[in-house]
Amino acid sequence: MSPHVRKAAVVAAAGTLVAGLAIYGSAQAQEEPVQPHDPPVTQQSTLRAAAEASGRFVGTAINDGLLSDPTYSSIASSEFSSVTAENVMKWEAVQPSQGSFDFSGGDRLVDFAQANDQQVWGHTLVWHSQLPGWVSGGGFGADELRGVMNDHIAEVAGHFAGEVAYWDVVNEAFNEDGTRRQSVFQTTLGDGYIAEAFRAADAADPNAKLCINDYNIEGVNAKSDGVYELVSSLLDQGVPIDCVGFQSHLIVGQVPGDLQQNIERFTELGVEVVLTEIDIRMTMPSDAAKLEQQRQDYETVVAACTAVPGCAGATVWGISDRDSWVPDVFPGEGAACPWDENYQRKPAYDGIVAGFGS
Template identity: 60%
Template sequence: MSFRKFVDKRWAAATGAASVAATAAALLTLAAPGTSAAAAGLGGVAESSGRYVGTAVDPNRYTDGSYGTILDTEFNSVTAENAMKWDALQPSRGQYNWAQADRIMQRAEATGQMVRGHTLVWHSQTPSWVQNLSATELRQVMVDHITTVMTRYKGRIAHWDVVNEAFNDDGSRRQSFWQQKLGDSYIADAFRAARAADPSAKLYINDYSTDAINAKSTAIYNLVRQFKQQGVPIDGVGFQAHLIINQVPGDFRQNLQRFADLGVDVAITELDIRMQTPSDAQKLATQKADYQKSFAACWAVTRCKGVTIWGITDKFSWIPDVFPGQGAALVWNESYQKKPAYDGAVAGMGGTTPTTTTTTTTTDDGPPPGDGCTATYRIVNQWGGGFQAEVRVTADGPISGWAVSWTFTGGERISQIWNATASGTSGAITARNVSYNGNLGAGASTTFGFVGSGAPGTPTATCSAA
């Protein structure tokens, strides 16, 4: 599946589908009064091939200019830039602050975006009270933190960066306080705790300077291979890809592919491509080509799930503070204008730059079920008492919306759904498109999915198009 949007069951049950829609509309209005969401955007282009394009977000910037509008209309995935790191969530032992992380979750769920969790175990941005613990206490606190955070967002966060930046550039283990006190086993212990806390989440190890085949990426490759042999639960590898113009590795695709061949997913998790400032036309053209190369490397690997651009606008990029004299690393400039890099990203996905169009369709009674689109229902995973299903909607001709109907006859019940809204949870179900995946060209397709309880059946799904 391409990506997941999990709705908080308690919230959905309390508010109902109408209130969820109203919340989404309210958030969009807050971001940009008087405007409407774009039909596609980068996330829409990615979704057509079953992937995501995401961005790193700071909820304190939601009301800054066009930040909120671009966030809601251009991306189908978000990552918390800082709000889910240890120092933000548990600054004092046992005292959790969920406010900022919850804001990100609520907005993402209202707009139908997948959430990537970042990050659980990292040597940086971890409070001193953690670093000063004894080895015995440190191991237990690590497990407790992972369990508490992942349990709160269980079934709602699709991917977690469980361990972040655990290796040096030469391939040796980073001598962080985690490594020094707990030894090599702490990474495996973290992944086991994460799997126990949320069996549905995809668990990633994440690092930088691993985009090429080099000592560091090979060390992580060997670790993943070892974990697969030992049964340590690991689902994916994240490649941060903080790059410099004209330095995208020539073996980027081959590197992603060798990890995929181990049986794990891969993703570009923190992409930005910086330059010496000020920018000029030549630098921006090089940056465009480099964004295209980076996206194309992912799109060439079947198990590459998507790309997260580390921020929306150069106005808020972390680059100038860390690399003096460098910047302009993102695809929107400081005035929220698209840069050539935007078109490079689209080209790397094999698409064309999306435009917003208005189409008026006149019908008498609307199309009958099955007219204009087809739906394919399949079970992609199952376990004792539950299952995961995916439905692919394919347009016969250009459509601006769709509804898929089926009936559960064996007592199945939907507990979580993404990329669609559903009319109910059991019996006769109708799932409808959300804002970003209703417009499909002839032959184009999109997917939605859900987690259900009960023994999965194989119902016949019918599709109606608008």
């Protein structure tokens, strides 16, 4: 049990004792005038407190360029127990040219997390997107690309060793039909590149938990079946894989009905599941009905995690609608985050708190 959870338990127990004494006292001294008292304290005043009370973490993706904004940084530091690098740990950011590494953005995130008693989620070591051209179009042979991939993992995971709790080792490796995405790694190195990447990450940082991460795998479908079969195979081979990330980029009113069932089948393999990139977008403009449905959807998603012991936590992909990636990628859609464009809490915030059981 974490110190935060222990503290929450002590507070709850103390509250019960005080309530009991108050009832007893009223029976003994009914003639005494009623004294004014402070209003009850809200026990779950932040997402972080709600998550910790359920034994889980709650995270957000951090936009490095916004850490200097006091409103943004205040929410990020107080509401979350985990932070994910939105972009600054991706390949194009840390190794824009071969052998030249820039860890400044990632180091800022680590410093921020350590100052606020948060864990760091590393994102991501091997991904087909946001690759520098020298990797995606370099024309490497298999032996050369294998060396490039393993060197990158060794340098990046090694640099942050001991400071990152989880790594997205391989990101978005599957097509919608459950076949392998034909990335430069897949086409050059073949199916074995995923196992090799996990082994390299484990060698570079044996204390970090190592994850495979993908989208549209929240429900039981062809894509999640493909990931399931891979994870089962990797475990059979003794590959050090610790968790599966369900990105959870969802649409209002379209949360898969078998989300909890799917979480359960992965955890039964012996790996953790984490909801890694939650946002729930809607067709714009938003209105009260859509925001209420979004609140219910956030509650449903987080509650599915809370219901499964092997689901370790949930991360939202961004804080406010003003900073979300959604409108740029899905024209006409947006309002996907728990805070609005003015950094005001939306009903979605309350849905997350309720989902953690608070």
